[in-house]
Amino acid sequence: MSTPMKRIGIDVGGTNTDAALLDGSKVLAAVKTFTTADVTSGVRAALKELVAKAGPAAQGVSAVMIGTTHYTNAVVERRNLGRAAAIRVSLPASASLKPFCDWPADLAAQVVGGVHLVHGGHEYDGRELVPMDEAEVAAAARAIRAEGVNAVAISATFSPLTAACEERAAEIVRNEHPDCHVTLSSALGRIGLLERENVALMNASLIELARETTQAFVDAVAASGLNARLYITQNDGTVALAEAAREYPVFSFASGPTNSMRGAALLAGIENAMVCDVGGTTADIGCLVNGFPREANNVVEVGGVRTLFRMPDLLSIAVGGGTIIGSDPITVGPRSVGYRLGQEALVFGGSTCTSTDIAVASGLIELGDRSKVAHLDPAFVKAALAKIHENVAESVDRMKTDATEVPLLAVGGGAMLIPDRIPGISEVVHVEHSNVANAVGAAIAQISGETDRIYRDVERDEAIAMARAEAVESAARAGADPATIKVIDVEDLPLSYLPGKAIRTRVRVVGEAAALAPEAAE
């Protein structure tokens, strides 16, 4: 990977905020700090520490790329979510399965800010299903306003094919309810009304948090004195400009593990391996194929909600640096002290025995005050460590699909908890800076563009060419240097039972972030 620019990657996790400065693929400096409840001060502190550590090397940084699990955590932990209303343009179709119909009840209770179904939508070939009833849309918008709900997700049948209904509905909503934020499902992707709508609704419920968080990032970068463009990393290991990412928090859902795995590949110089990323709360085990995470087979659920995202295939187990270790009988997790590790762990003067304390007591790592764990019974320490090792080894074996032995990349702040020998693993590779692999992964992210549309009455090659052009355009809009854009995935699906030639084509492209040219800065 040759990236001739200096970039800073930052990963804001539930426990730690990590930052790394890279020149091309070389790590110049890296720091690890604690995440703060307000996010901003943690990012500001990490940047300040990194710039100080790098010294003159910090000159000429052109991009800061931030990855965060903030939005996923909000959904999973059901906090900081806003209320969102749904307007679905689909009647007379799909009336029985209303928006939110497959959400977990506790999440729906927090988020549902009204459900409105109106007449309209499209057929598979872009024709109108029935004419859209604009009066119904306006009435829905007024009801949403009266309810005091300020975020709306609009979906319509076959909107990935033509967004005309959704766009017109958005116009009507903005007229009736000017303070309302509108998320269109067509902007989020693919065929599959329920899943696309779910993603749009989650996006709407996160929009307030995304605006605050993105502003926190912008402020932190500004305060650091760097003159750099701010990017937010996405699920697939690519980035979007902060201005664009602010509108689509859902695209950042899986960016944490993706960054960590891609960072590990770069740091180790190994593109095919198992990866075990031990964070504060969990260890995520995945598989790297040609430098990218292997993706999950199935529909991906986020906080219990079905989505269409392609996400890394991960097995998460309750083994992390903050995992609480119980005695008599010896237990490992599942609870963790999370971001309070710095206060609650024994070695930091707290009163909770965590796996970090076990690691310090076993001499695996120097951290905090070792004398604070001197009282632990050596037999207990040994047994607890053995149990942690057993959990990790078992899970690695479950995720491995290769019959031959492969290396395992040990990553993350809790990497010392990974055993040296694991069945089926040729070697456990601990690489330099591996504790900030996620920040490194963020820094090397590229800018992507994607289209997924149905083309009618054209040859396959033509359809792919048209899709490619659209994808390139969307990548360039997101800040990719057009000269570096290349296709990474082409998928085409002729549609069964449809007349004539109908072909669904998905093209995905990536390119390097464009340098800060004056005309591109806008």
Next chain:
Amino acid sequence: MSTLARRSPSQTHRALTADDMEALAIGAWILGTGGGGDPYHKLLNMRQLYAEGRSVDLIDPMALPDDAVVAVLSNMGAPLVGQERLADPEFAVKPLRMMEEHLGRKFDAVMALEIGGGNGLHPMMVAAMTGYPVVDADTMGRAYPEAQMTSVAVAGLRCYPLTMADIRDNEIIFPRAASWRWMERISRKACTEIGSVAATCKAPRTGAEVKQHGILYSVSKAIDLGRKVAQARRAHADPIEAVLEAGHGKLLFTGKITDVERRATEGFLRGKAKLEGLGPDAGSDMVVHFQNEFSVAFKGDEPVVMTPDLICLLDTVSGEGIGTDVIRFGQRVSVLALPAPEVFLSEAGLAAVGPKAFGFDIPFKSVFEGASA
């Protein structure tokens, strides 16, 4: 008058539970052999209907009086369109009411055209809405793409009338067709015109016809299959093993998808998936062909399994079925064969659904040949 459900207590009918619907969705998707559409939307509807207090009675086909009249129901069209239009029980009931009006009488029960995929749950929605019992049978024992690929077509039973409904106020009745193939061609055209998705009520069957020519107890079989998979998942046991045991199947290959080639010809999704072996199959390859459903699998030039044997590609980890419209690169799958319904192994059966019907000029050979089944 729905007298059958009330006729006798005991073994001839049983009330299906909400859990049975969950199991049916898993089992039907496995029996779909890649086609028939993902049952998820219909399962969601069933969850809602049960939550409203509605329920479904399943009746033993052998308890049907010879002169009972049974509605054969299905949703017709492209699974991809279903992903946007979802599924609506009100709409599924329409063709049944049209048929009753056309025939001038009420049905006694309903049944599935095909147990495989979403269509396995389609009559459940209608039954929950109308109170009609569902017959524990279908006409395929799996999913197949065309109207003539059913046990009742192989038996030469009448192919008409057929009713079809659109979500708009369009209703179509096909009072007569010259053959099953003509019915397929004409109804397919109409379906395409109204958006490539339609609710249908196929040619009604008498109790005697169902008993003699239906694929019997396929609903119970699908529920049982689904329940075993769910149990295995809960126990962290191998769900593939559970399918093999419950379905009397054979594991043919374990691997990952390395390439998928699809093309639309004559209104169908045709293509092939290439697999590279993993574990005990490391070092060998398999190619699985499909026309909506999986049809023939080869190792090199050697066909190793072919229709009408059921070819199921399942997610190796979860045991979940994988549709031919969503199969993709990198998936880890197990290829299983389940035994075909007897009727399709006859000369007429093989003519309708054997390898030649799917364009493969190879003699049919079952992987279960020589076995007691």
